[in-house]
Amino acid sequence: MEESLVPVTLTVNGKAIAREVEPRTLLVHFLRDDAGLTGTHVGCDTSQCGVCTVLLNGEAVKSCTVLAVQADGADVLTIEGMEEEILHPVQQGFWEKHGLQCGFCTPGAMLTASYLLSTHPHPSEQEIRESLDGLLCRCTGYETIVRSVQRAQEIMDERRESADRETRAI
Amino acid sequence: MADVIGSALKRHEDIRLIRGKGQYTDDMKIPGMVYASMVRSPYAHARIVAVDTAEARQVPGVQAVFTGRDLKDEVGMVPTAWIPPDSDMKMTPHPALAYDLVRYAGDAVAVVIADTPYIAQDAADLVRVEYDAMPAVTNPRDAAKEGAPLVHEDIAGNVAFHWKAGVSVDEVFNKAEVVVRHEFRQQRLVPSAMEPRAAVAQWNAATDELTVWVTTQNPHIHRLLMSGMLGIPEHKLRVVAIDVGGAFGSKIACYPDEVIVSWAARKLNRPVKWTETRSENFTVTTHGRDHVEEVEVAGTKDGHIQAIRVKSYANLGAYLSTAAPGVPTILFGLIVNGAYAIPYASAEVFGVLTHTTPVDAYRGAGRPEATFLVERMVDLYSEAVGMDPLAVRKINLIPADAFPYTNPFTLQYDSGNYQGALAKALEMVDYQQFRKEQDNLRKQGKYVGIGFSTYVEMCGLGPSEVAGAVGFQGGLWESATVRVHPTGKVTVFTGASPHGQGEETTFAQIVAQELGLPPEDIEVVHGDTAKIAMGWGTYGSRTTVVGGAAIHMADQKVIEKARKIAAHKLEVGEDDVAFDQGLFSVKGLPARTVTFQEAALDAYLAWSLPKGMEPALEGTAFYNPENFTYPFGTHIAMVSVDPETGDIELMRYVAVDDVGVVINPMLVEGQIHGGLVQGIGQALYEGAEYDDQGQLLTGSFLDYAMPKARFFPKFETAHTVTPSPHNPLGVKGVGETGAIASTPAIVNAVMDALAPFGIHDLPMPLTPRKVWQAIAAKGGTH
């Protein structure tokens, strides 16, 4: 069976990337090999571990189970795009609360966490733990990840409040 | 300046890792790089009749296909690096690519190298291998029986070694008032680091040098072993492991894959990358545990344990992996008396080969198995003598005034206060109240249980003389170079190879404290044989204990030289110079000072150094510990069991650990948490299962139950601090305690909950179905 290359254009971390790819190219390989963004990792074959999690049009997805062609035209956010002028609150939270050890699942964990906080700004501890159903971490025992997410939420609240104060001041 | 040692400094390594800028092996990309995919045996035991690579070679983009015959005369056998003494150990020659027999499902028979990994896998599927399948054996006790299929034709009975230690216990057993016997199955576990293994090899034809980036815990051991296999001398072979995504023992071993890739890189004169799939990780990367143990305890009617006798069949898989023979012997058998003053003990281990994935170290490596059996036996013995397991522990724990304590296997426990840790744990748990509630709940048909694990373990591997005496084919000292730059910034080179434990931070804390520098002025370099002369890597909770002590020694050399420079500058005698918080001062004249940075600059300018002093400022030290270290503690688990479904809920988990001096409490807690989840995972969730043909039934994360966040309550952790008297930093090691202590605490708690049903033991993992079956077999709840 012959397969031909297909054109895809993705906006990755705000930057358009156009390539011709084999249809079987997985989004994670597009990111790692075509976009050169190796912060997104591959940890399993069966869509369980979640270390490859990225945001696709703002939603957390496992990029090992999405074809690059399925993501054609979409916005993708990877770990490399999280930080703006300062660390993203989730990055800061993970750093402060020791939410990582070997760091391999961390990009997936942080994007999962940022998605959770975008949909549930004040999750309970149980909600945080359940949101990690799709994330396997072998190092931390998860509790420090939970604390990291809680800390990230505090930082988000703090930054929102200070932004509000600035707005009021103007 | 506040103490840096003991403070919860945020990790230095996180700065890159939280930005996605880690450099894992699979992230490597070199121009001209090609990709390897392995062809692996689907059979656990078969003769290779023919390998047809013609079709695979024709796939566009395929660079080469190699089989076992291509490598046979060019690559040496994958070696074993541990030969337990007096055990009559047989070697198990392991060709990197099999050419006559395959001995487990996953054994590699060919490699395809292609322009892309996609093409490599396509072509690997087209390599036609004809096998003559043969019967397989997977259980270690079955394998040791007469008539079992042989894994290696020349190893009779599949027994690779037979090891014994301890003293004679027969007389004690013959005369004992109480003897309790039990058989345990330590199930097989899959280490499952989140990063699959990978290797990238690059040959430099101009210099005849090979560089291998590989997921390893011990680059220098890798270099030594690969040098032998490839015939490339060590000074022409560089092994690099920058960021490694977890290992837990599974990246100690030297595997065929990295050797195949290295050989091919030289052969093709192209950089070659191989990255393991998770499916391969399940079938090829070493597994852990897997013992069948017959255990006997002798004691008095009033709770004094007098002797323990252990006979174990350790499943080693199809080949003896790098450290495999040491794990179920030295690291297990010598400490089966646990934290108890049991005067007589003996251990006997059959190292058995089976048609399964090789078994090697997995977090704790031998010590979890030893701790499990003794902690479970204390509970079973308590039940037999009708005593409370806590009371029996109090009677038998080694008293605080008995240290250093020599156990029946002549290990010398360095220091401890086991009662202190137990007392602290009991401050966190109201034991008597729990027992009362337990009684009340039972009357309502609700079943809760409490389980203890008052453990000790042996780590900080280790004294090199002992390593030699117990057959480890290497040293266990560690190296450190503390290089002070002219501006007073510092690069630390360590022969340990941390991969998540955080020693880029911990080691910087040691240097910051000792040299009085800000931690951000210190960079820790590890994992590169071109940068670090020699070292033995990271495993056995040795990194801070041994590598950290080496850094401490190197610091002293730096301070000594800098002090001389400062004295020279201050025009006083060396003995008149004090050093505190980065400042040299004249004793009694605190205003006259030289900063550490000034001394460093002087050392490099060398305009005016004390007579005869060489320029520059750095210290190199090699720390060879005089003993192992012995962390200990008390863990308490509280569970409830749903008798209708067999579900187990972990209600509380209390861990009091004494790991000696704590350098970074945040990182220590992280190590304990991680270990707990792995240990609890063994008790409740994880288990690798084979069918009788040697097919792994639990070969993916769909089947193998890795612990998830929602399975756990908040852990309650605390410490006592009993410094190791022989370690210069007083540290004891913390990497493995959680995994060692927690498994028996959980099983003891579940069995305590199930006591009203007359259930005394169940094989791990304690799945709901097993628990329910046991309850049903005892007549159920009605």
Add this chain to the structure above:
Amino acid sequence: MYTAPFDYRRAHDTQEVVAWLQEDPDNTKIIAGGHSLLPLMKLRLASVARLVDISQVAELQGIREDMGGLRIGAFTRHAQLARDPAVREAAPLLASAAAVIGDMQVRNRGTIGGSLCHADPAADLPAALLALNAELIIAGPGTQRRESLDAFFLAPFITTLAADEVLTAIVVPRMVPGAKSTYLKRPHPASGYPVIGVAAWVSVSGGLVEDCRIALTGIGPVPFRAARSEQALTGRAFTREAIAEAAREVRGSGTLEDDGDGYKSQLCQVYVSRALGDIAQGAG
């Protein structure tokens, strides 16, 4: 892991999907969310010559009111189902089942149609949809048929869907006003699939159970309804005794495999009992 090569086409309407399926029905597969199919293709357990991507087919999208119930496009993702106000209002049982599928990332990709057509015996939605009396709208070459979900599942991974047909929508009748429902699941610790999932709703009127439906998934080779449990409950006061009897009656409702020890029968009974207990306590 890498899938074998395949040809990829993106369809724009249902007829295009059907036409492409007809060209080579045995080697063509529809990809929706891809969360069942892609892992199999990566493991090279499924070989597919051509993938037809239905994500751009407008007819397969969206949730709308239909004859008093809901018409749910086959391409609706689990996360959409879980949060859609219309689903939560008209069929909360479906929303609560969708909310506990797999994990958050999977719910953002997986679709209701993909889940049903893949017919994994360990899927969550079939229990809820069986309990809700759902019907399927299936398009084939020049035809459209409507089939009750009750008849759809034939065996694990096998349904009545022909190789040249495409599931376009799921029609879910509105739950009886005032009915309470729950989806009670025990996830497998590794896969997250239900070891057992019980979907149930009960409407009580004048102190008596007026109507109810109970369906189970994960526990047998195909999802099934617990008709005798429903009968045992209907017309009786919604008491602990009635629940216990209904739970006992679940035995024999569906085929269970690997039940030599009686554990699966036990789980059926316990989970039906607990699901009904939750409803009696006021869930949903």
